[in-house]
Amino acid sequence: MAMVLTGDERRKAHQRIAAMLSKGGDMTGEQLLSLARLDPTLFLEPGAPRDFGGWGRSESGSIKTWLTVATVAHATQTIAHLFDAGVRPDDEEAFSGRTFFGYSVWMTSPELTAQALRAGANPNITTRKAHLVVRPNDRIPLRRIVNEIARMIQYRMSDNSMSRVAWMIESAQQLLDNGAAYRDPCPTIVDGDRFHRNAISALTSVWNIQHGPWLRTQLRPLMQKLVDKGASLNDSFAGIPGEPSDPPLIHALRSGNIHGACLLIELGANTDDAFLAQAIDSNNPAGAMNLLDWTQAIAEQDKADSNRAKLLEALLKRRLQMSPATVQEPAPETGSAPQQVPTRRRAMRV
Numbered sequence: 001m002a003m004v005l006t007g008d009e010r011r012k013a014h015q016r017i018a019a020m021l022s023k024g025g026d027m028t029g030e031q032l033l034s035l036a037r038l039d040p041t042l043f044l045e046p047g048a049p050r051d052f053g054g055w056g057r058s059e060s061g062s063i064k065t066w067l068t069v070a071t072v073a074h075a076t077q078t079i080a081h082l083f084d085a086g087v088r089p090d091d092e093e094a095f096s097g098r099t100f101f102g103y104s105v106w107m108t109s110p111e112l113t114a115q116a117l118r119a120g121a122n123p124n125i126t127t128r129k130a131h132l133v134v135r136p137n138d139r140i141p142l143r144r145i146v147n148e149i150a151r152m153i154q155y156r157m158s159d160n161s162m163s164r165v166a167w168m169i170e171s172a173q174q175l176l177d178n179g180a181a182y183r184d185p186c187p188t189i190v191d192g193d194r195f196h197r198n199a200i201s202a203l204t205s206v207w208n209i210q211h212g213p214w215l216r217t218q219l220r221p222l223m224q225k226l227v228d229k230g231a232s233l234n235d236s237f238a239g240i241p242g243e244p245s246d247p248p249l250i251h252a253l254r255s256g257n258i259h260g261a262c263l264l265i266e267l268g269a270n271t272d273d274a275f276l277a278q279a280i281d282s283n284n285p286a287g288a289m290n291l292l293d294w295t296q297a298i299a300e301q302d303k304a305d306s307n308r309a310k311l312l313e314a315l316l317k318r319r320l321q322m323s324p325a326t327v328q329e330p331a332p333e334t335g336s337a338p339q340q341v342p343t344r345r346r347a348m349r350v
Contacts, residue, residue: 041245
């Protein structure tokens with residue numbers, strides 16, 4: 001049963017928390033959780049990390065509660081319990097000037113993301129008070145997690161990295177399922193220049209080729225949710241110095257991401273020659289304006305035919321509405337078995 005510790009017992013509890021969290025990570029597990037169960041107010045007391053020799057990061061003055069330290073340390077069990085105990089995820093005093101979604105722990109913990117949302121977290125806000133010193137991407141949880149996914153999938157990933165990406169995709173979907181607004185293009189700062197980037201393009205620009213088929217499957221539901229929320233499959237960049245303003249499909253192909261390009265096609269990206277002609281013509285070594293011919297022309301020799309075949313397959317998947325190949329007619333009065341009657345496949349609009 002929870003209680004409020006006082007006097008020497010409270011001081012000793014603070015010292016134990018300091019010793020546990022100084023290790024970093026979620027190494028404390030059940031021990032830290034037991035203190036949260038004993039007295040949740042320990043984790044909300046202002047100034048405790050500094051008063052009791054907490055983590056070195058608290059020396060900056062920005063970390064004001066043990067809850068903040070636990071959040072930075074990814075102590076997921078303890079955070080989840082404190083939400084159950086009534087801590088509000090958007091309490092900026094408890095989280096040292098941010099909301100819970102202003103930290104990174106939720107991105108690779110779908111369970112904790114769900115817990116925070118159930119506890120009333122606003123899926124669109126990370127901070128209000130420190131908005132002048134927080135980068136624009138960090139103020140929008142969905143934008144932040146999309147950027148992190150896009151960063152990770154460029155490289156060859158270990159099994160652990162692939163698991164983290166899968167968790168982040170699940171967390172991003174939970175945000176969308178719980179009312180997160182789509183706010184692209186979101187301003188981003190790079191080398192002092194402000195530009196805008198579309199989430200769809202960020203997620204399909206560059207994939208490590210080894211993981212292409214896996215990412216094509218993993219990202220499909222998230223990208224579909226983004227499209228349903230208003231993300232564009234056909235707008236990519238705006239105002240980026242030195243970057244082409246290609247639609248995501250062309251940008252993916254220029255980057256060698258054939259699997260990402262196929263996913264864009266399957267989801268409904270515009271493949272009309274007239275629409276793509278301007279982007280293709282800006283870098284068209286073979287003089288071809290057709291998407292398939294251009295893709296084959298810019299690919300390495302040993303990949304040209306394979307890339308063309310993959311695109312043709314994606315176009316076919318989009319054109320055909322998948323339906324059962326047969327339907328059963330009522331059995332004749334003679335008692336013979338039901339006849340299998342072929343059904344007509346309806347073409348989808350491309």
